[in-house]
Amino acid sequence: MKIIAFVKQVPDSAATVVVEDGKVSWGDAPLVINPWDEYAVEAALQQKEAHGGTVTAISMGDESAKEALKHALAMGCNEAILISDPALANVDTRATAEVLAAAVRKIGDADMIFFGRQAIDGDAGITPAQTARILGLPMLSFAASISVEGDTVKVERSIEEGRQIVSAKLPAVFTVVKDFGEPRYPSFMGIRKAARAQIPVWTLADLGIEAPKSVVSWPEIMNPPKREVTCEFIEGDSPEEIAEKLADKLIAEKVL
Amino acid sequence: MNFELTEEQRLWRKTVHDFVEAEVRPKAAEVDEKGEFNWEAVRKMGPLGLLGMNIPEEYGGADVGAIGAVIAMEELGWGCGSTALAIAAHNGLGTLPIVHYGTEEQKKRWLPLVTSGQGKLSALALTEPGAGSDLQGGVRTRAEKVGNEWVINGSKMWCTNASIAEYIITLVRTDPAGGSHSLSMILVPTDTPGLHIGPAEKKMGLKGSPTHAVTYEDVRVPLENLIGEEGRGLQQALATLDSGRLSIGALAIGLARAAHEYAVSYAKERRAFGKPIAELQAIQWMIADAATEIEAARHLLYYAAWLKDQGRPFTKEAAMAKLFATEMAERVCRNAIQIHGGYGYSREYPVERIYRDARLMTIGEGTSEIQRLVIARHELR
C-alpha cells in the first residue's frame, strides 16, 4: 500500500490573528502542524499498520513547513517531502490542488491519499476535493472510519445529518475528521528519526509544471469592524417582571 | 561552546510539553485533591518513551540521554508535581539499578514490563524508619541466604510508587558485620507473600504520588534476584542517586517555571493603587529574581547532565544542581504566592499546590544538607 498524507504548517490555534498594513499577521505565535492533519496522518499510519506499505508526508509551504513534516515523521511516517517555490506564495486552493496533484503523480501509484478536513488558517476545506478532481479520483470526505478490503474501501462519513456509509475503488482521496480517534503522540524513536531526516525540497521545475494560476485573489484584507457593545442589566422583583421587561425591550429594539 | 539544544532535543521537548499540557496538567489539581494517581496519562507515556528514559531500546526503552531526561522531567514538573515524582522515581530509581547492574536475564524479564505503560511501574526502597541520610549505619532490613533463596525481614519507609510497582528494589543488609560492603540490592516482586505495603502516607503535597511504608516478613525470593554485586548495594545506591538528583532538580525547575508563569500573568491582571501590580517595582524584582534563578538552575543542571552524557564524573555537579534548583524552587514558589496576595494562599489558585509540591524537593533523594556535604567533600579533598 502506497499512502500519502498531506500536512500544512499553520499558526497555533491560540494565536491572535490580525491584519497589519494589509497583511495577515499572527505576531510571534508559533507555527504548528494543522491539528486536523494529525488525524490524516493517524489514519494513514493505521492503514499502513493494517496493510503494510509506506506513508509519505507532503507539505507545500516555505522552509518553516519542515516542522509540520518532522512532526509527521516523528508520528511514524516513512518519508517527507517539502514542495516549495517562490512562485507559490499566496496561491489559492485550486492552484494548490494542481501542485499537490502533480506531486501525487510524480510519486506514482498512490493507493490512498489523506488530508485533514480543513486547515485552521484558511478554513476553506476544499483543497482535498479539488486535488481529487484534478487526479480524477473518488473523494471520500469526513471519514470517521475506514476499512479496506482488496481494492475496495468502505468509509463511514461523519456529516451533519448523521452517519453515511459509502464505498469506492482505490485509489481514492480521503479527508479525516475528529471522530476517527485521537492522533498518536510522536515517540522518542520517531523524534530521533525525524531529527536526522533530510527532507527533500521539490520545486515547480521538479514537478514539471508551470506556476498554476489562482482564480481567487484577495485585493484587500481588513480586520472585521469593531463592534461597540453596551451591556444592560434588567432588574425586577420577580423573574416574571424581568421577563416582561425583557420582552418589551426586545420588541422595542425590533429584535422580535 | 554551544548552548543550543540539538534538533532531537528540541523536538522531544515540544512533544513532551504538548503531551503534558494535554494529558497531565489539566488533572494536576484533581490528583492532588483526591490523592489519586493519574494512570490514564501514564498509560499513554509508554509509547512516547517517558517510562524508559534511561533504558536501551532492546529492552523496550527510549534511552533519551541525560539531557533528554532532564528536559522531559522539567516539562512533567511544569505540569504536575505528583505525576512527575512518580515518573522520576520510576526512571531514576526503580529501573536504573537494573540497567546499570542487572544481568541480561533481569533486563529482559523486568524492563519491558515496566516501560510499556501497560503494566505497573517500579520502585526503590532505601530509606527505613531508622535510616535516611545515613544508609550505611542505619539500614536494618536483613537478607539471609537460605538454600537457593533470599529471606528478607525488616521495614522500609517513604517508598514512592510501592503500591503501583511491579517490583521494589530493596536495599538490604547481607553482612551483619556492617561496614561499607555489607549492603546489597534485591529485587522483590510486589506480589511476593510476606511483603506488606502500607496505606499511602498523608503528605503535605505530592498527594497524587503514592508513598508507602513497606514491611518484609520472611519474604522469599530466588537468589538470582540480587541486583549487581553482593556487598556493593551502598555504592550502587549512591551512584543511582546521582542520576536521580538530576531528575529531582529538573522536576523542581518545572515547578518553579509553572509558579513563575502563573505569577507573571496574575501580576499583569491584578490592579492595586490604580495600576497593574506588575508595574510596581517590588513585584518586578520578585519576577526578575525568579526568571534569573530558574535560568541559572537550568544551566547548572544541563551542565551536570551533559557531563553524564559525556561519560564523565558528575557527582559534585549533580549535587550542586539539585541543591540550587530545589532551594530556588521553594523561593520562587513562595514569591509566586506572595505576588498572588491572599489568593495565593487559596486552593483555588495553583501556586498553593505547587508550593506544597516544591517543599519535598529539598528533602527527597538526599536532603540539601547531604548535597552540601557531598559538594564540600569534593571541594576539600
Ligand SMILES: Cc1cc2nc3c(=O)[nH]c(=O)nc-3n(C[C@H](O)[C@H](O)[C@H](O)COP(=O)(O)OP(=O)(O)OC[C@H]3O[C@@H](n4cnc5c(N)ncnc54)[C@H](O)[C@@H]3O)c2cc1C
Ligand atoms: C515524598 C517522599 C518520597 C520519598 N521517596 C523515597 C523512595 O522512593 N525511596 C527511598 O528510599 N526513600 C524515599 N524517601 C525518603 C527520603 O529519601 C528521605 O526522607 C531522605 O533521604 C531523608 O532521610 P530521613 O527522612 O530519614 O531524614 P534524616 O536522615 O533523619 O535527616 C533529618 C535531618 O538531619 C539532617 N542530616 C542528616 N545527616 C546529616 C549530616 N551528616 N549532616 C548534616 N545534616 C544531616 C538532614 O539533612 C535532615 O535535615 C522519600 C521521602 C518523601 C518525603
Ligand SMILES: Cc1cc2nc3c(=O)[nH]c(=O)nc-3n(C[C@H](O)[C@H](O)[C@H](O)COP(=O)(O)OP(=O)(O)OC[C@H]3O[C@@H](n4cnc5c(N)ncnc54)[C@H](O)[C@@H]3O)c2cc1C
Ligand atoms: C486566610 C486569610 C484570612 C484573611 N482574613 C481577612 C479578614 O478577616 N478581613 C479582611 O478584611 N481581609 C482578610 N484577608 C485578606 C488579606 O488581608 C489580603 O489578602 C491582603 O491584605 C492582601 O490583599 P490582596 O490579597 O488583595 O492582595 P493585593 O493587594 O492584590 O496584592 C498582590 C501583591 O501585590 C503587592 N502590592 C500591592 N500593592 C503594592 C504596592 N503599593 N507596592 C508594592 N507591592 C504591592 C502585595 O504585597 C502582593 O504581593 C485574609 C486573607 C487570607 C488569605
